[in-house]
Amino acid sequence: MSNIILITGTPGVGKTALAKSLSQNSSFKIVEPNSLVRKEKLYTSYDRARKTYIVDEGKLRRRLEALSRSSERIILPTHLVGRFLPQASVKLALVLRLDPVILYRRLRARGWTKRKAWENTEAEILDVCLQEARLLLGPRKVFEIDTTRKSGPAVYKEAFRALSTGTTGRSGLVNWLDRYDPLELEKTL
Numbered sequence: 001m002s003n004i005i006l007i008t009g010t011p012g013v014g015k016t017a018l019a020k021s022l023s024q025n026s027s028f029k030i031v032e033p034n035s036l037v038r039k040e041k042l043y044t045s046y047d048r049a050r051k052t053y054i055v056d057e058g059k060l061r062r063r064l065e066a067l068s069r070s071s072e073r074i075i076l077p078t079h080l081v082g083r084f085l086p087q088a089s090v091k092l093a094l095v096l097r098l099d100p101v102i103l104y105r106r107l108r109a110r111g112w113t114k115r116k117a118w119e120n121t122e123a124e125i126l127d128v129c130l131q132e133a134r135l136l137l138g139p140r141k142v143f144e145i146d147t148t149r150k151s152g153p154a155v156y157k158e159a160f161r162a163l164s165t166g167t168t169g170r171s172g173l174v175n176w177l178d179r180y181d182p183l184e185l186e187k188t189l
């Protein structure tokens, strides 16, 4: 059964915010893999330099597999798409995008180090989450949303429309590499 809606995208693009507004208006329950990892200790160690836990992939995968067998409808906001997720259980992946300059500022405002903010900005420029979702789930289950300069409710509306009409198979909306040269951008930020 496909009981999972995935919300993916680089950290800072607004996954948690969208998940909250979607779940407030539906019977979907939010499961944040990041909090599962912390609460249930699904990690192998802590990376002090990056201030993140190193996920125990096997444990997280087994936990998500159990969730995907449940009858609950689940919204999963996460940038950890890859190897952890039982593909058949995902109905649709919403991939949120954000202009890299705005993203960088948001991550710095969160108190992230320059290095960590830049690593993630670079991943956004290079479409990492979008490509992962396309590879894992196939392009037809992927729906990309450019959130740049859109309010929370505007992003919600776009996501809700995709879910309610079952419209999927949309990607290639943005091309940050066309607009920014990563080497130049890193120097100006």
Ligand SMILES: Nc1ncnc2c1ncn2[C@@H]1O[C@H](COP(=O)(O)OP(=O)(O)O)[C@@H](O)[C@H]1O
Pocket: 009, 010, 011, 012, 013, 014, 015, 016, 017, 018, 077, 106, 147, 150, 151, 152, 155
């Ligand atoms: N559409 C939006 N416009 C402006 N700010 C937003 C928008 N969506 C989220 N934010 C803000 O950006 C920050 C990151 O959002 P969050 O939902 O935590 O992102 P993620 O879960 O992808 O890391 C938060 O401070 C949030 O309030």
Ligand SMILES: [Mg+2]
Pocket: 015, 016, 017, 077
């Ligand atoms: Mg989040």
